Amino acid sequence: MMSRMVGGKSSWRWVFGTLIGLAIAIDVTAWYLRGEIDPSSVLSRALFGLVLALGLSASALLLVTISAIHREMRATEQVIGLAIAAGLGLSLTGWMIEGGFATSISGTENILEQARIGGAMLLNGLFASLTAAGLVFGLLLALVTGRPMEKDPLLELESTGDFGED
Amino acid sequence: MTTTQWVFGLTDPWIGFWLPVGLLCIAAGFWLTDAEDVRRRFAIPLAVLSVVTLLVYGGSTRGSDIVETSLLGAALGVAGPVILMLVGCLVATFSGPAPVGPLPKGLRPFGFIMACSGIAWIGTTLLQEPPGSRANGLGEVMWSTWVMTFLASVLLIAATAAVFAFIMGEKRRREVGIMASLAAVSGAILLYLFSNGSVDLSATGWLDVYWQQLPFITGGFFGLIAGVAALILSVYIAEKRTPEPDIVAPLSEDERARITDILREHLNIGGEE
Numbered sequence: 001m002m003s004r005m006v007g008g009k010s011s012w013r014w015v016f017g018t019l020i021g022l023a024i025a026i027d028v029t030a031w032y033l034r035g036e037i038d039p040s041s042v043l044s045r046a047l048f049g050l051v052l053a054l055g056l057s058a059s060a061l062l063l064v065t066i067s068a069i070h071r072e073m074r075a076t077e078q079v080i081g082l083a084i085a086a087g088l089g090l091s092l093t094g095w096m097i098e099g100g101f102a103t104s105i106s107g108t109e110n111i112l113e114q115a116r117i118g119g120a121m122l123l124n125g126l127f128a129s130l131t132a133a134g135l136v137f138g139l140l141l142a143l144v145t146g147r148p149m150e151k152d153p154l155l156e157l158e159s160t161g162d163f164g165e166d
Numbered sequence: 167m168t169t170t171q172w173v174f175g176l177t178d179p180w181i182g183f184w185l186p187v188g189l190l191c192i193a194a195g196f197w198l199t200d201a202e203d204v205r206r207r208f209a210i211p212l213a214v215l216s217v218v219t220l221l222v223y224g225g226s227t228r229g230s231d232i233v234e235t236s237l238l239g240a241a242l243g244v245a246g247p248v249i250l251m252l253v254g255c256l257v258a259t260f261s262g263p264a265p266v267g268p269l270p271k272g273l274r275p276f277g278f279i280m281a282c283s284g285i286a287w288i289g290t291t292l293l294q295e296p297p298g299s300r301a302n303g304l305g306e307v308m309w310s311t312w313v314m315t316f317l318a319s320v321l322l323i324a325a326t327a328a329v330f331a332f333i334m335g336e337k338r339r340r341e342v343g344i345m346a347s348l349a350a351v352s353g354a355i356l357l358y359l360f361s362n363g364s365v366d367l368s369a370t371g372w373l374d375v376y377w378q379q380l381p382f383i384t385g386g387f388f389g390l391i392a393g394v395a396a397l398i399l400s401v402y403i404a405e406k407r408t409p410e411p412d413i414v415a416p417l418s419e420d421e422r423a424r425i426t427d428i429l430r431e432h433l434n435i436g437g438e439e
Contacts, residue, residue, distance in 0.1 A: 081400025
């Protein structure tokens with residue numbers, strides 16, 4: 001049965017199904033053990049993370065782009081596009097903090113402080129996720145490359161020196 | 167606060183933390199320039215300067231004072247296990263039967279042991295009293311968020327990798343078994359923390375961290391993808407707007423004659439004149 005699934009669409013369905021199913025299972029377990037959860041608060045935290053990460057990542061990419069500009073590069077669209085994305089993300093972040101969505105304190109004077117806290121937390125999460133991905137894919141790479149391979153029979157052949165020239 | 171920090175104004179997080187982070191981005195941009203570009207020479211010194219600034223800034227951290235030093239405290243706390251896992255994976259890969267393996271084959275089991283020791287090291291930190299830098303306040307939140315994100319990520323990625331290896335490959339039972347074991351260990355630690363807590367943080371504390379920080383970081387992951395998508399979209403638009411190159415007029419008779427002369431002269435076509 002599996003051989004029919006190799007490389008097909010249903011294979012990817014299994015892979016993504018596992019990923020999503022496990023994520024839901026962890027959430028349900030944590031929900032069951034924690035008791036009451038405010039879904040709107042969870043959603044607003046996720047939205048806050050999304051807009052802040054959009055603003056910060058677009059700003060970082062804008063810095064990289066500006067510092068790499070050279071004469072032959074078509075950079076105008078790239079700079080404008082990233083500036084719009086960064087501006088959008090950071091403006092929405094400021095608006096969410098000012099309005100008290102997803103943050104413990106609100107107000108214009110707290111925008112920078114809350115953005116700093118959020119930015120540091122995102123870097124923390126990014127570091128943890130990259131470490132996890134490095135560990136899993138590193139081990140997988142070591143296992144896959146460590147498989148004993150049969151020698152290529154073509155390499156055993158010796159040249160006769162006859163190239164069919166008449 | 168040390169004298170060095172005070173002299174260079176590194177007590178301010180904007181100068182001590184966020185400025186070096188921005189300078190690292192600029193160093194990455196310089197690195198992407200052409201090899202003959204003068205900016206390329208400044209890439210490594212700028213990156214080193216940024217890392218040194220971060221180290222000086224975080225040098226006297228106790229972790230629970232402000233968010234940036236808490237982050238550096240948490241990063242420092244896991245530096246040992248992370249380096250152990252990284253080196254273990256590299257040793258295991260390059261001591262295998264692959265043709266690029268320059269290390270002795272006897273080292274291969276030690277590579278796997280080192281990688282597994284890294285995750286075990288993180289597990290043992292949950293059974294001990296934490297140091298001051300992550301015992302309370304923001305330091306504790308940073309540390310527990312790191313642990314929670316790491317365990318959840320290992321569980322999800324390892325389980326997905328196990329399914330991928332099972333479905334896509336041939337004779338991959340060993341790979342599937344190890345990936346599934348890794349996912350099971352992470353899941354078991356996660357479940358233990360949710361049910362019993364650790365030495366310094368109760369189960370409710372871990373669940374609070376899960377529900378407050380994990381949605382934020384998950385949203386951040388999608389935000390990061392959106393930022394990269396914005397870059398790809400802007401490059402796509404730039405490429406679409408690139409004008410077609412002008413159609414070059416065919417060679418005139420004089421130009422043809424000139425080219426023929428040059429070819430004849432240099433390739434000796436048609437013999438000596």
